[in-house]
Amino acid sequence: MTHSTATLDAPVDIGSESRRRAWGLTALLVLLYVVNYADKAVLGIIAQPLAQELGLSSSQIGLVGSLFFLTFTVGGFFAGVLNRWMSLRWALVLLALAWSVAMLPLVVAASFVVLLGSRLLLGLAEGPSSALLHTGAYSWHAPAKRGLPSALLAGAASIAKIAVAPALAFVTVTFGWRYALIALSVIGVVWCAVWLTAWSEGPYIRSGKSATTDADGDAxxxxxxxxxxxxxxxxxxxxxxxxxxxxxxxxxxxxxxxxFEVGLGYSRLQAGSMFAFPSIAGLILMLLTSVIGDRLLVRGSTSRIVRIIVPAVGVLICGAILLALPSIDTPALAVLVVSVGYGFAASVFPLLNSAISEICPPRQTAGTLGVFLAIMAVGGLVAPYATGLIVDAASSPAAGYATAFQALGLVAAVCAVLALILANPERDKKLVRGDSVGSTR
Known part of the structure; x- marks a missing residue:
């Protein structure tokens, strides 16, 4: 039997016990995303001691950061393929184990080539994960109520920097940077063991090879x-x-x-701990906008207002704040400006992900988000390397970093204006789904 889009999007009564399970499994997905972002963030934590041991320049560290996002972008396009090849349960186990393995070569044989190779492998394995994590969470939450789970997933980056980054900084300072990598590898393996015993798929999206047929074999x-x-x-x-x-x-x-360390003069441990400041601001604003947004949608507000206009305005505020950074000489004020600017921009991720999941048929969510997030990662290809070049060429590290943040804010503000003019999820949902023909196979 063929169901209409309206039926597919309608709320499903899964009971209070299943609601608890839904949020428990969402928390488990968020935990994996925390590990995901900790694996990304560890390069920033160990950058200075690693550069000192291996004799690396800022541009070389930046190049490693950018090339990570090259394979990360490529990997993102495989989210839909993995979603069809295997169940979500085993796809995420495969990816998480690959992250753990990618941490270890640098521990055994530290060199610039090994650093580059391990980060390229990590990027390829992390690329599909975001779309699959969102698909797993969305399988337990109705479309109109995906703002909060989206915010929790997007907030994993903040949680990693608030809770994990200071711990990694402590481990790096106390025991050395190699132990930070070993700790992340062990955490990934432990998560897999818990995941295999706990996961089941929710009623809103089903993935895998049988995703497009019902029990009778019909579409x-x-x-x-x-x-x-x-x-x-x-x-x-x-x-x-x-x-x-x-x-x-x-x-x-x-x-x-x-x-924070080289540009503003804070100690290595202080810099690693202050890594959390922008994330605290971002997490607060993401949760507020997402919770309020979900309630407004239930009460009849449009997705364009909640999921496009609100985050775009936040990015405009971020751009305006970061434009002032080069003129600020006080270190504490510079930290505040970066933190607040980042916080206002962060709400774009959960709200835009929810908007994109809204315009596509439910069973095409993983593939759609995979491409969307792979394109998103292109931003990471150029920015870290360009920042390293700017810092190397600047009169001082502080001036170089401030100029780079200023440029990033300006570009983001321009893109926010384009989204305000062009994006409308309700309109494009009708365009995409109104005449559903063809096949994805």
Whole structure:
């Protein structure tokens, strides 16, 4: 039997016990995303001692950060493929184990080539994970109530920097940078053991090889050509917006502790601990906008207002704040400006991800988000390396970092204006799903 889009999007009564299970499994997915971001952020934590031991320049560290996002972008396009090849349970185990393995070569044989190779492997394995994690969480939450789970997943980056980064900084300072990598490898393996015993898929999205058929073998929902989704104005302008903000995220992950230590004069342990400040601001604003947004959607507000206008305005505020950074001489005020600017931009991720999941048929969520997030990661390809070049060429590290953040804020503000003009999830949902023909196979 073929179901309509309206039926597919309708709330499913899964009971209070299942609601608890839904949030428990969402928490488990968030935990893996925390590990994911900790694996990314560890390069920023160990950058200075690693550079001193291996004799690396800022541009070389930046190049490693950028090339990570090259394979990360490529890997993102395989999210839909993995979603069809195997169940979500085993796809995430495969990826998490690959992250753990990628941590270890540098521990055994430290060199620039090994550093580069391990980060390239890590990027390839992390690329598909975001789309699959969102798909898993969305399988337990109705479309109108995905803002909060999206915010919790996006907030994993903040949690990693708030809770994990200071611990990694302590381990690095106390025991050496190799032990930080070993700790992350062990955490990944432990998560896999818990995941295998706990996971089951929710009722809103089903993945795997049988995703497009019901028990009778009939099509359970119509599929649409991928080009119809990827050419909507919401997808294009949304991708440009998250790409520009992700460039800022990539620079923060790669360079923020170095900025605080070398640029602003804080100690290594202080810099690693202060890594959390932008993330605290980001997490608070993401949770607020997402919770309030979900309630507004239930009460009749449009997705364009909640999931496009609100985050785009936040990015405009971020751009305005970061433009002032080069003129600030007080270290504490510079930390505040970067933290607040980052916080206002961070809400773009959960809200835009929810908007994109809204315009595509449910069973095409993993593939759609995979491409969307892979395009997003392009922002990380250029920004860390460009920041390293700017810092090497600047009159001082502080001036170089401030100029790089200023440029990132300006680009993000321009992309926010484009999204305000072009993006409209309600309109593009009708365009994509209104005449559902063809097949994704």
């Amino acid at each position: 359970e929902e119509p599929a649409v050509p991928w080009s119809r989704i990827f050419t909507t104005r919401t997808f294009i302008s949304g991708a440009l917006l998250v790409m520009s903000v992700y460039a800022l995220v990539a620079v923060v992950l790669t360079w923020l502790p170095s900025y």
